[in-house]
Amino acid sequence: MEHLVDIVLLGLLMITGFAIVRMRSLLAAAMLTSIYSLLSASLFVVLDAVDVALTEAAIGAGISTILLLATVALTTDEEKAPRHTPLLPLVVVIATGAALIYGTLDMPHYGDPAAPIHQYVAPTYLHDTPGVIGVPNVVTSVLASYRGYDTLGEVTVIFTAGVGVMVLLGYRLRRCNITGPGIRNLIVLRVIAKLFFPLILLFALYVLLHGDYGPGGGFQAGVVFATGFILYALAFGLGNAQRLIPRKLLRIMVAVGMLIYAAVGIESMLLGGKFLEYRVLADDPVTGQRLGIMLIELGVGIAVASVVLIIYYAFVSRHCQAPEDM
Amino acid sequence: MSELLGHFNYWIVIILMMTGFYIVIARPNLIKKIIGLFIFQTSVFILFISMAKIEGGTAPIIEEGISVYSNPLPHVLILTAIVVSLATTALGLALVVRIREAYGTINEDDIHVQDEED
Incomplete structure (x- = not known):
């Protein structure tokens, strides 16, 4: 079958x-x-x-x-x-x-x-994860703990892409509202968007916090979170979405997300472990691992959500620019 | 029959990969090229995830009473690769937008013609 x-x-x-x-x-x-x-x-x-x-x-x-x-x-x-x-x-x-x-x-x-x-390594990950890391989802444990360096690099790639798109498409753009009358008349879209917006954000939080036990984690949560705001922008106009979550805030949040991740690594060094060695974060090694994973997933989620929204804003507000501003 | 089923996934992956490759090299439209790249990327994801599958196994989330899990390592690699694919797609499309603004076209042939005129 x-x-x-x-x-x-x-x-x-x-x-x-x-x-x-x-x-x-x-x-x-x-x-x-x-x-x-x-x-x-x-x-x-x-x-x-x-x-x-x-x-x-x-x-x-x-x-x-x-x-x-x-x-x-x-x-x-x-x-x-x-x-x-x-x-x-x-x-x-x-x-x-x-x-x-x-x-x-x-x-x-x-x-x-x-x-x-x-x-080779896969059976070790599967065998050790419950005892050493203490989370049932092995993908999360490998992603966030065993291969935490890789994931930090990944967040850096996303960060760089956000910066690259800002450089290419401009980041100092005036606010604009491109929602034409066509969209404004689509009452079904607006009602559904209003109904789904809080649900999508709630689902993003669930995906973030439940990533240890089921499918999900920081990357997925960040994207789902951004999707909520994109739906809002599609139904109510970019201007309204930018009032809700302004560009300036997003630019700060990208850096905050990455800094949370790196700070967890440095904190574990200060506590006597190696970079991103979470087990020193709490008295009990397993609690330390779980705490570390939770914190870095949060950092990843914040960074990814902000970068996705920055990229979306950059593409969509390109419409509003008069040719001489380019 | 088992030879056919045993490699079926990989063969389809290669057909998909070549579809993407063909779009990239044969189509002059830059957006189409990025779509081709996207198809190529996704076929690589399917290749890795097919290799991680174990017959009769389940998703790698540890639970009582289950002993066979698919290999979590390719899952992690591909999960991060998908995120990188978003980064490359976004950057590529941003470049396409800028090229359109500079040349007035996103057709590679026309861009070459304009470059030669300069």
């Missing part, structure tokens, strides 16, 4: 992929990309990767699509036909694909418990 679902989802992914290649309208291609992403999130659930599925659904199907649509709105919807014949790219792609498929023949079979990937 599981195999059947797997095969059907992969088939749908392939069809969506081919449809994206053929699609000449960029708006339609962006929507198909969202579908593609949602299908892969469903596939991740079938493959037992629930944390990954939640992240893909929030980031791939949610935020990336919004950014693609914003870019299409800022540029053009029409894709011109390429000047060259697609013969050479087609040959290159088929040759590369054939070589890669030949390469897979040596790989262990799908789902094989004896595959090398399952032999």
Whole structure:
């Protein structure tokens, strides 16, 4: 049964992929990309990767699509036909694909418990997590504790992307309200948005605080939180959203999020441990681990939510600029 | 049959990867190229998560009475890779917006023509 679902989802992914290649309208291609992403999130659930599925659904199907649509709105919807014949790219792609498929023949079979990937560190993580870290979700324990350095680097990447987009698209923009009369008349959208806005924020908090026990954590919570404000901005205009959560505050919160993370690392050094060694944070090592994980997840959540909103504001308010300001 | 099922996921992953690759190299439209990159990225995610799967296992959240879990390490790597994909997509699209403002087009062929005229 599981195999059947797997095969059907992969088939749908392939069809969506081919449809994206053929699609000449960029708006339609962006929507198909969202579908593609949602299908892969469903596939991740079938493959037992629930944390990954939640992240893909929030980031791939949610935020990336919004950014693609914003870019299409800022540029053009029409894709011109390429000047060259697609013969050479087609040959290159088929040759590369054939070589890669030949390469897979040596790989262990799908789902094989004896595959090398399952032999070394993974059993240790699975075995040690309940006793040493004390949280049931092994993905959270590996992400936040065992590989805490990586995750700090990840937050830095997000931070850098936020700074990069601010530099490219400008961060000193006047407030603007781009909601046209068209949106203002959509009463259903406004009522639903008002109804969902608090629920989405509440769900973000749940995802953040429940990340130790179930799927979720700082990254997902941050994105879900930002999605709430994006929905608000879509229904009530960017100006209102910026009154609710101003740019200036977001710029500070990005830094605060990263600083919380780094401060936990330095605090554990001051208490006699190594950088990001949470067990020294409390008298009991397991309590220390849990405290450390909670704090850094909070930092990640704050940083990610702020960066996503900064990027969204930057893209959308690009519309308001007169050409001479650019 | 088992050979076919055993590698089915990987083959589809490669087809998806090549679809993305084709869009990147054959399509002159810059937004389309970024969509191609996105398809490529997602196919890599599926490759990693397929390798983490164990037959009969469950999600890596420790619970009484369950002994087989899928491998959590690829999950962590891909979770962070998805977040990085957001960063790269956002930066790429911001560049596309700036290119459009500077050149008035997001078609690579037209941009080359304009560059040669200068």
